[in-house]
Amino acid sequence: MRIARFSRGDAVSFGVVNGEAAQPASLTITPIAGHPFAPFQLAGEPVPLSDVRLLAPVLPSKVVGVGKNYADHAREMGGEAPAEPPIFLKPSTAVAGPRDAIVLPPGHGEVHHEAELAVVIGRLCREVPRERAADVILGYTCANDVTDRDLQKKDGQWARAKGFDTFCPLGPWIETDVAPDDDRAVGCTVNGETRQDGRTSDLLMGVADLVALVSAAFTLLPGDVILTGTPAGVGPIVPGDDVAVTIEGVGTLSSRVVARD
Template identity: 60%
Template sequence: MRIARFSLDGNVAFGVVEGDDATDAGPVLDIIKGHPFAEFERSGQKLPMDKVRLLPPVLPNKVVAVGRNYAEHARELGHEVPEARDAPIVFFKPSTSVCGPGDPIGYPSFSSEVHYEAELAVVIGRMCKDVPRERVKDVVLGYTCGNDVTARDVQRAESQWARAKGFDTSCPLGPWVETELDASDLGLMCTVNGEQRQLGRTSEMIRSVEDLVVHISEAMTLLPGDVILTGTPAGVGPLHDGDEVAVTIEGIGTLTNKVVKRD
């Protein structure tokens, strides 16, 4: 099931996505009663997708991101490749960094080297802490596409990554949450202006989704709507004013954003 968050005439709601662009009518949204973090009913009231504005599929309290979770990406940046037994590198992106499908990525004034990083994003569905491996599926609502946009020059210059990875619009998410998906071996691709830049599979992750949820929830309570970014494959590179960057993940869809220079 694909669950989208959208606005129409100033009202925000969730809906189940039905159909796709291949059909004559195009996809529609069946508005749900309530929210997707509890049992819900479909209203039967349907809206054409092209009549609404898609929003970030969730508004997370926190985005917990993981660094160097693909070996080839660690190598391309000149870092030592972590072992599966090593603790993953974890950092935060603030809620204000989140933007949705079609929203502009604002090129920060304090950077001259902004990179894309296509990632599988895990959406938490219920409040949880100290999650055992066998219960991870119970606390995950589903998955969406993410882009861990990074000011690479700032990341190199500063001892922590808060500004480099936490600036406004540095965390595009979308276009919706796919709730029925085995995330263990999904194809992941990033294109810039239609040209392929990244291509990988989630099976190449050093630490799996289960590993990450267990490790992160040992330290902190995860809330409904929180997001875990699981790392990016090799092929990261620069974005420029006017570029269109798209993250596509098998079984989910495509998240597209355009880069704009901030005044």
């Protein structure tokens, strides 16, 4: 099931998306009553997806990032992967939706794309054992962990480099029919050129172990997001670029890059 958050006129709702993603004209969305973090019912007639604006699929209380979780990416950044990946937080204000702009602030350094599989938490939880991780996951979405490399090096920690407004695009929807151990392609294109081409089978710490690791440190709330790490191929983005993150079996998240005046 694909669950999206959308606006139509002044109303914002969650809905279920149906149709073939490869045939955009076939896609429809049917509103649901309430939210997807509890049993829900359909609450309206389907409308063409093209008639609504897709929003970020959740508004998380926190986005938990995972660094150096692909060996090839750790090497391209000049090091080896640690025994346990570093954990960091991106503020909720960094979240942007499908086709929203990635806004580069004045005085920014070299800004990179980072395509990632994102885990959406479905219920309040903490200290989740890895064998129960699937019980607390609502589904998966695409993410771009946008990062200012110059600030990352300058600050020696990652909060500012990864935390600017719009530096965490999410979408286009949440796919619930994915298992934690499914092998999925993770890719990124910039202006149609392939930059990243990895697979989740290359994650050094898999989804279930990440849920256990993160929930041992933080209480997770419904809608919280865990970014699982990025494969090799990260690179610069500049104003005017079109960036697309694609997760096999989940969807494609497209963003445009602009400069803030």
